[in-house]
Amino acid sequence: MKLTDAKLKALKPSEKASTLTDGGGLTLYCLPNGTKTWRYRYRYHGKPQTMTFGQYPNVGLKDARAKHAEAIAVLATGSNPMGERKKDKLLKSLAVANSFQALAERWFENWGHGKDEKTISAARGRLDNYIIPQLGLRPILELKTQDFVAMATKIESSGKEKDKSGNLIPITHTAERCLRYCGQMFDFAIAHGMAEHNPARSIKPSKFLKTKKLTNHARVEAAELPALLKAIDGYDSKPTRFATQLMSLVFVRTSELIGAKWGEIDFDNKLWRIPAERMKKKDPHIIPMSDQVVAILKELKKISGNREHIFPSTVRPNDDHMSNATILRALDRLGYKNKMTGHGFRGVASTILHELGYNHIHIETQLAHLTGNGISRRYDSSEYIPERTRMMQDWANYLDAIRKDGKVVGFKKAAA
Template sequence: MSRFSDSVFMLTDLKLKNLKPKKKQYRVADSHGLAIEINPNGSKLWRHRYRYNNKATMMSLGSYPMISLLDARQARDINKQMLKQGINPKQEKLLSTSVNSTFLDMFNQWIDNNKDDWSSKTTKQAIQRSNNYLIPTLGNLPIEDIKPPDMRNLLLKIQDSGKLDMLRKVKGIANGIFKYSVGMGVISVNPVRDLPNDIFKKKPVKHYSTIVDPKKIAPLLEKLEQYRGSYEVKSALNIAPHVFLRPNELVGLLWSEIDFDEKLIRISPERMKMNRMHLVPMSKQIVNLFKEISKYSRGGEYVFPSPRDIEKPITPDSLRNAIRKLGIEKDEFTTHSFRSMASTRLNELGFKGDVIEMQLAHAEGNKIRGAYNHAEYLPERKKMMQDWSNYLDKLQNKTSVSPSELQQSLF
């Protein structure tokens, strides 16, 4: 990101209009801590960086072009006057209960209030989804004027487009903004809270086809080993049955995430669906596979780099296409099916459900008791992952571990 300049005005109206979105968020400085932030979705947000009690702080001043360059500079100057009086402008703004606050004003405050506690991925998604579905309709409205029928109609419009998963996510974002606004005293009623859930369609539960018959698992594994495409795709396919990762989590594996000494894969929250760090104990078989792959590494940070560009990983589509080329149909097995195959068989073999669910990195729910901890059940998970690799090898006659011995080792 660009450094902030405190000496010269860098922005003009023409420059602002010509700023184009890039793959990553970036900022262009104006002066005295004022900058414009350009997001990948094209939104442009004013930011003011200042120091309060010797601590660097950044606050939102609104979005461009709703807030003009002149308006942003005036808001920055007002902040500077507050600082001279020992007042934190950000806190003063948060405490404001002005009836003129728009939905966009409260959205920006909500983002500023939460972004330090969220991953960059979560923040980016909240901004993008709001800019796509909420702000075009609600942004300029005084937030106190937004009523339940307004939210119902907006959400039903998303439902009518068939985007049931997006409906749930946007509803959650809107609920968070209104809850925050109630808490700050800007409004007294959350217009999303009392919308009954039964007016919205439920997203159908998606069950991925899979193979759970032990007599069919071995031929599947043997087929995967026969793949004759790229080395990276073949390696990922052979590792997939052992690690229970989602396709995008698997293909994006980084060498920095693999700890050979501890025999653990540590995946950061930003790469996980549930935005929580995830640990994957590596069996001896998987450690050996990764060591073998490292011998043929072409450099770069990815374990499975694209054959065309080592700065990018292979894609989930490449795994899916490889499975189809092996003659395995969609209604028989998919890239997600490795997870359901492991879950079903491990439950049948007598492993504890909580341990299996934790290793699958599922959300907290009935099957996971107590507070979430990425290291919870780790000793049991290490044993389970080794036993599972042994079991897969046994199915292919690679080891002398029998299913009955596997079950007996659990008790």
């Protein structure tokens, strides 16, 4: 007799195992502990086989009969239903292993080495919020260029984000960054024999996203530098004034300056040694200090010499350092809003030093720029110290000269 839902709901545990039949080999095997399992008994090439469909009530009567019918249909083709199910599980397992999500996770683990927590966290968020939900389950080799175009377009149209000025804009930057990640993932896949071409790099974002031409950090022209230096000299806050003056003299990144510690300064050898963990590229950096830099640091010593940081915060306890926006706000107050940034001093110095004929490698090393690929991207921070020492003293003398004369002039290099 066929089973019914009412009969199944009324079942009570028995002292011994029992089997209820539904016809066609479909049974419900009941144990004394209350466990009830759907079974399909059949023969394949004359040998008895038993296939399970799950436990009741998680798998109801209707679902069990549907699975039973599928198994009978497979058996009718001459195949073993259990063998086909194992094959399906294997294919699903292989699909997971070869999914874009699996690739993304392998790439992310490799990509994250040596990067700071903020960068890693931002990338993880883009993976979890944008990339994996759209493409994660797709097999790697099935993905086409159009899939990545669709992903980036959907991201761009999904909302707004704030630009550096705090204005809400379409999240084009996020879309571009996600597309770049996908390109890097397929580069990783190609390198590890998982793919042969990169569909994420087959089209430029500017062809379908509302991309804007990238611009460098705002900076003044060389001819405007003398007036800027004089304006900085008149700034009312000594620590901020000294910080901005140092930016012009040593042209490090803003974060590297404001996070500077007295323990990094070697007055005897006139060197500033920045440890790897504070550098963008995670390589230690040595900066030769001109006489002018030493003089400013000695003045700062009178102000913050008892603190860990050279530029300690005036509003936050626990010896935190100056805010990243302090120098930018000072430049804004001096009338250089959207005209000059702390980072802009790097570009100004690089441009003028190149125009004056200084060695490109010496300038790039001073800027802590890494060029090339792989091993060639690494450099010895102690390289070219004598040459950079002369260059940095020349640069400081040059700034004094144009500050005094009020115009940009050439200058003689110190004798080698």
